[in-house]
Amino acid sequence: MVAPSSTHGFEAFPGWDGSVAGARTLQAQLAAQVVLEDVFPRPLRTVAGFDVGFEDQGDITRAAVVLLDAESLQTLESHVARLPTAMPYVPGLLSFRELPALLLALEMLSQPPDLAMVDGQGIAHPRRLGIAAHFGVATGLPSLGVAKSVLVGDFDAPGPARGDRSPITHRGELVGFALRSKLRCNPLIVSPGHRVSLTTAAELVVRFLAGYRLPEPTRLADRLASRREAGRSSTLPR
DNA sequence: GCGACAG
DNA sequence: ATCTTGTCGC
Numbered sequence: 125m126v127a128p129s130s131t132h133g134f135e136a137f138p139g140w141d142g143s144v145a146g147a148r149t150l151q152a153q154l155a156a157q158v159v160l161e162d163v164f165p166r167p168l169r170t171v172a173g174f175d176v177g178f179e180d181q182g183d184i185t186r187a188a189v190v191l192l193d194a195e196s197l198q199t200l201e202s203h204v205a206r207l208p209t210a211m212p213y214v215p216g217l218l219s220f221r222e223l224p225a226l227l228l229a230l231e232m233l234s235q236p237p238d239l240a241m242v243d244g245q246g247i248a249h250p251r252r253l254g255i256a257a258h259f260g261v262a263t264g265l266p267s268l269g270v271a272k273s274v275l276v277g278d279f280d281a282p283g284p285a286r287g288d289r290s291p292i293t294h295r296g297e298l299v300g301f302a303l304r305s306k307l308r309c310n311p312l313i314v315s316p317g318h319r320v321s322l323t324t325a326a327e328l329v330v331r332f333l334a335g336y337r338l339p340e341p342t343r344l345a346d347r348l349a350s351r352r353e354a355g356r357s358s359t360l361p362r
Numbered sequence: 363g364c365g366a367c368a369g
Numbered sequence: 370a371t372c373t374t375g376t377c378g379c
Contacts, residue, residue, distance in 0.1 A: 271369085
């Protein structure tokens with residue numbers, strides 16, 4: 125039992141008994157619901173970046189969300205949600221630790237995004253349910269994962285140019301791409317979450333790059349989530 | 363048994 | 370992820 129069922133936040137995992145084995149079983153079941161086809165609004169109106177950070181030595185989990193206009197990349201809204209940390213980090217079970225806070229952040233938005241980009245793996249996961257895929261199935265929203273390092277799978281180094289990518293395979297399956305988002309920077313690990321195809325996931329990340337290693341949605345959320353003394357207020361541009 | 367292991 | 374300054378390289 126890694127998660128105290130009496131704590132807050134776990135209504136996000138209906139049917140979970142709080143054990144590691146139970147979490148893995150639930151992942152396998154939810155993974156079967158993942159849609160790896162492009163089923164999202166065309167053209168994309170908005171895109172949101174999500175990331176999680178910690179404060180108070182890890183006792184508090186802080187999730188940040190930044191909603192951007194998909195065409196101009198201007199920030200429309202940003203919010204920070206806090207929740208007492210209820211589970212330790214267990215490789216492969218990241219979503220059970222961070223998803224509750226992410227869902228709270230999502231609820232703070234005045235409107236759901238057309239696409240959610242989450243810091244972490246999509247289907248490039250042992251049971252094909254990284255946090256981005258879990259987020260997608262749990263919310264029904266199109267999603268994809270952008271991680272800074274690989275969890276599972278093998279790949280050859282992608283070319284040096286921005287946009288160069290190489291396939292990541294795991295147990296004989298294509299699960300994502302190692303993407304060179306910026307010259308002389310380590311590649312990003314991109315994989316579909318839900319309602320987005322493998323190739324489209326990589327193309328979308330490239331589309332939202334703005335000169336930094338991380339695509340704008342995730343980069344901004346990253347900055348909000350890890351910044352000390354981050355405010356919890358929303359920011360409305362004018 | 364040994365090594366790997368998102369954040 | 371987080372604890373933490375300067376430093377090397379492009």
